[in-house]
Amino acid sequence: xxxxxxxxxxxxxxxxxxxxxxxxxxxxxxxxxxxxxxxxxxxxxxxxxxxxxxxxxxxxxxxxxxxxxxxxxxxxxxxxxxxxxxxxxxxxxxxxxxxxxxxxxxxxxxxxxxxxxxxxxxxxxxxxxxxxxxxxxxxxxxxxxxxxxxxxxxxxxxxxxxxxxxxxxxxxxxxxxxxxxxxxxxxxxxxxxxxxxxxxxxxxxxxxxxxxxx
Amino acid sequence: xxxxxxxxxxxxxxxxxxxxxxxxxxxxxxxxxxxxxxxxxxxxxxxxxxxxxxxxxxxxxxxxxxxxxxxxxxxxxxxxxxxxxxxxxxxxxxxxxxxxxxxxxxxxxxxxxxxxxxxxxxxxxxxxxxxxxxxxxxxxxxxxxxxxxxxxxxxxxxxxxxxxxxxxxxxxxxxxxxxxxxxxxxxxxxxxxxxxxxxxxxxxxxxxxxxxxxxxxxxxxxxxxxxxxxxxxxxxxxxxxxxxxxxxxxxxxxxxxxxxxxxxxxxxxxxxxxxxxxxxxxxxxxxxxxxxxxxxxxxx
Numbered sequence: 230x231x232x233x234x235x236x237x238x239x240x241x242x243x244x245x246x247x248x249x250x251x252x253x254x255x256x257x258x259x260x261x262x263x264x265x266x267x268x269x270x271x272x273x274x275x276x277x278x279x280x281x282x283x284x285x286x287x288x289x290x291x292x293x294x295x296x297x298x299x300x301x302x303x304x305x306x307x308x309x310x311x312x313x314x315x316x317x318x319x320x321x322x323x324x325x326x327x328x329x330x331x332x333x334x335x336x337x338x339x340x341x342x343x344x345x346x347x348x349x350x351x352x353x354x355x356x357x358x359x360x361x362x363x364x365x366x367x368x369x370x371x372x373x374x375x376x377x378x379x380x381x382x383x384x385x386x387x388x389x390x391x392x393x394x395x396x397x398x399x400x401x402x403x404x405x406x407x408x409x410x411x412x413x414x415x416x417x418x419x420x421x422x423x424x425x426x427x428x429x430x431x432x433x434x435x436x437x438x439x440x441x442x443x
Numbered sequence: 444x445x446x447x448x449x450x451x452x453x454x455x456x457x458x459x460x461x462x463x464x465x466x467x468x469x470x471x472x473x474x475x476x477x478x479x480x481x482x483x484x485x486x487x488x489x490x491x492x493x494x495x496x497x498x499x500x501x502x503x504x505x506x507x508x509x510x511x512x513x514x515x516x517x518x519x520x521x522x523x524x525x526x527x528x529x530x531x532x533x534x535x536x537x538x539x540x541x542x543x544x545x546x547x548x549x550x551x552x553x554x555x556x557x558x559x560x561x562x563x564x565x566x567x568x569x570x571x572x573x574x575x576x577x578x579x580x581x582x583x584x585x586x587x588x589x590x591x592x593x594x595x596x597x598x599x600x601x602x603x604x605x606x607x608x609x610x611x612x613x614x615x616x617x618x619x620x621x622x623x624x625x626x627x628x629x630x631x632x633x634x635x636x637x638x639x640x641x642x643x644x645x646x647x648x649x650x651x652x653x654x655x656x657x658x659x660x661x662x663x664x665x666x667x668x669x670x671x672x673x674x675x676x677x678x679x680x681x682x683x684x685x686x687x688x689x690x691x692x693x694x695x696x697x698x699x700x701x702x703x704x705x706x707x708x709x710x711x712x713x714x715x716x717x718x719x720x721x722x723x724x725x726x727x728x729x730x731x732x733x734x735x736x737x738x739x740x741x742x743x
Contacts, residue, residue: 232610232611232612236611236612239738243731243734246727250727323723326723330729330730333733337740341741352742
């Protein structure tokens with residue numbers, strides 16, 4: 230086991246808990262940004278053999294995108310929308326933390342039950358990836374503000390990415406780039422959407438969009 | 444049993460009030476003040492012990508028993524936690540459970556003594572104290588369970604010398620969780636503000652408002668000992684052991700005061716949390732400890 234890899238995976242878990250526990254949108258954006266940077270480092274830490282140009286480009290690209298561009302787009306949306314915090318989430322924060330703990334235990338249990346090919350990096354890859362995916366989904370359904378839902382989506386993608394890096398190792402360059410591009414477009418569009426929702430309705434609570442249904 | 448291990452409670456009895464002095468000096472330094480003398484707590488204790496106590500006619504023997512039982516419980520606790528190179532004078536399998544519930548006993552008597560006065564104000568503090576203690580306990584036990592599982596032992600004295608051999612991630616998580624417990628259990632800032640009385644948000648200070656003279660001295664000394672014992676827990680887990688008795692002990696003593704400075708710094712840069720946020724903080728500490736335990740189960 231590689232201690233650096235383990236440390237990065239535990240950091241992934243902790244930042245995900247931060248997202249579950251906090252309603253301060255700016256702090257959450259920062260936590261997800263830190264998570265993105267940690268994932269970039271994880272890509273490098275998990276790579277075996279000599280560093281190729283491809284892997285370095287990929288890691289730096291994802292770090293720049295997740296650590297700088299996304300936080301910038303989202304902070305801008307927050308500034309325009311003038312919201313500071315999630316006021317009344319559907320699921321309270323303490324309950325969210327406890328749900329996160331349950332999700333983590335379940336992920337570890339499934340990880341120990343699945344007959345995955347022998348691990349080369351860390352036993353934590355699968356559990357932390359699954360936990361991050363579950364927590365991302367949870368945040369998407371349990372929070373009202375559009376920004377938190379975008380963050381949930383990003384965390385969800387981070388989980389899938391972790392699994393991909395840890396399990397598959399060398400994904401084709403084109404696939405990785407395609408995923409990053411999709412993500413970029415998604416967050417960009419969501420940032421613009423948040424701005425427009427806010428301008429139209431003076432808030433970014435997505436539940437009130439329900440009343441638009443005919 | 445080693446005769447030298449009786450030095451452990453002696454250290455606690457002698458140096459415990461000093462920790463509070465160091466915390467106050469740190470806070471004063473950060474704020475740019477001179478601050479009270481480091482030995483102020485000793486002067487206060489001596490002054491209070493010379494005074495007489497005033498008892499309200501509405502109180503019963505419970506009110507008088509509160510400080511005495513509280514101090515007795517925490518005195519017993521000082522004999523359970525090893526310090527530096529010394530093992531504790533009282534060490535047996537499962538003493539970590541006794542430790543947690545000695546603090547429980549102390550809290551129980553503080554609480555019923557507060558309720559005995561019939562003051563609604565003190566009752567409010569009592570209710571808060573118990574609520575937060577309820578949330579802090581899982582974190583403490585999960586953290587200790589993680590170390591117990593790692594070192595395959597249930598006694599604090601055999602747990603600590605091996606604890607630091609476990610993985611750094613696990614240790615860091617447990618130390619962080621226990622640090623939150625130290626702050627919460629000793630009513631320090633993010634959870635409670637030890638500097639002010641008579642505010643609607645106080646917890647510990649509210650409960651002891653009616654005690655005076657020697658009783659109050661017992662309470663202050665008990666609180667200082669509690670801070671010492673819980674800090675010794677953190678230091679015992681986080682500090683590496685070299686095996687050399689005196690080197691370990693002086694390192695532990697130094698670490699205790701570094702921890703006190705750390706508490707002072709935390710108090711200087713943080714504001715007290717709103718009461719509704721405190722459960723979230725304690726749940727967070729519980730998550731850290733639980734994550735450590737799960738990692739230990741995974742073989743870290």
